[in-house]
Amino acid sequence: MSPTISKQSKILYIVAAIAVLTSIFVPIWRIELDAPQYPEGLALKIHADKLAGDVDIINGLNHYIGMQTLHAENFIEFSILKYIIIGYFLIILLAGLSGKKKFLYIAFWAFVAFGVIAMVDFWRWEYNYGHNLDPNAAIIVPGMAYQPPLIGFKQLLNFGAFSVPDIGGWLFVVGGLLMFVAVITESGFLDKYMKKKTAATMLVAVGMLGFSACSSSGPSPIKLNSDKCDFCSMAISDGHFGAELITKKGRVYKFDDLKCMLDYTNEKSSTEISSFYVHNYLAENSLIDATLAFYVQNEDLRSPMGGNWAAFENEQLANDYASKISASVVQWDKLN
Numbered sequence: 001m002s003p004t005i006s007k008q009s010k011i012l013y014i015v016a017a018i019a020v021l022t023s024i025f026v027p028i029w030r031i032e033l034d035a036p037q038y039p040e041g042l043a044l045k046i047h048a049d050k051l052a053g054d055v056d057i058i059n060g061l062n063h064y065i066g067m068q069t070l071h072a073e074n075f076i077e078f079s080i081l082k083y084i085i086i087g088y089f090l091i092i093l094l095a096g097l098s099g100k101k102k103f104l105y106i107a108f109w110a111f112v113a114f115g116v117i118a119m120v121d122f123w124r125w126e127y128n129y130g131h132n133l134d135p136n137a138a139i140i141v142p143g144m145a146y147q148p149p150l151i152g153f154k155q156l157l158n159f160g161a162f163s164v165p166d167i168g169g170w171l172f173v174v175g176g177l178l179m180f181v182a183v184i185t186e187s188g189f190l191d192k193y194m195k196k197k198t199a200a201t202m203l204v205a206v207g208m209l210g211f212s213a214c215s216s217s218g219p220s221p222i223k224l225n226s227d228k229c230d231f232c233s234m235a236i237s238d239g240h241f242g243a244e245l246i247t248k249k250g251r252v253y254k255f256d257d258l259k260c261m262l263d264y265t266n267e268k269s270s271t272e273i274s275s276f277y278v279h280n281y282l283a284e285n286s287l288i289d290a291t292l293a294f295y296v297q298n299e300d301l302r303s304p305m306g307g308n309w310a311a312f313e314n315e316q317l318a319n320d321y322a323s324k325i326s327a328s329v330v331q332w333d334k335l336n
Helices: 007-025 055-065 077-098 101-131 167-186 196-215 258-265 315-325
Strands: 029-035 038-046 051-053 152-156 159-165 243-247 252-255 273-279 287-289 294-297 309-312 329-331
Touching (some): 007 101, 007 167, 038 055, 051 055, 077 101, 252 258, 258 309, 294 315, 309 315, 315 329
Antiparallel strands (some): 029 038, 029 159, 038 051, 152 159, 243 252, 243 273, 294 309, 294 329
16 A cells, blocks of 8 residues: 555645635634524624624623623634634645645544534533523523524524534535545545545545435424414414424424414515425324425315315325315415
């Protein structure tokens, strides 16, 4: 096995280094807050050396619930992170230019260690700010903590908190993925199965597929007689007529009737919604993809809010039911 790396791996490391360096100039992470009183949402953008976005408004809200206000000068990370990133840029770049496998591996694992330490530190920061509350705050909810999610969505009182990498964070991901492709290719692990160029292509494809799979999510089970409709506030008690939508930020809204979900979507931009689900009429409390379902409407169905729509997972089942009550079958785009 040669102690030097291929030209392709050198290029991958050089591009990875540039991606890491570029993260200095754009937000690395963002935390978005969504609530009825802030329909456009609030955003906290975390750069390598500063905080940006709606910092003043968020600090005002934090004051009421006893959280510490956010100021860049209170975090040692903002004074050193930029230089750490520059240091990793140089390490990755030199590893690629040197052409030596030893340096290739050292740079990759050092970068992985940095990523793990950074996420642990970020979690620690969120934990401290969400749990160390002022006992004299204007609003105190016993047992309540306000730690945002490390990544993904979390409901905090009437606020939905969404935490996700921003442009700089995704540049880190891209840099790490490119380095991984080079490392796994140079290790010879795939030599038994495919040529290096094909191996790199396959690894990139698998990585993209993995990110795609992680970004998608299925329905959240509706808790009958416990969850309330997010449109009419009635308890969801019938497992044959409920519905649910999930926003692109991962927030889940539940409804006791398909009519409530349709009325709700008329008030919310469709660009904010990721997926729709509806109860399968022939099953108890089983959610199916609303956009692929087939629907039959009849007054005798008597759904909770008078929508009277029954959803079926395939056209044959819908036709069989519709023929019994002399009704017609429609699809998602024909609902009103």
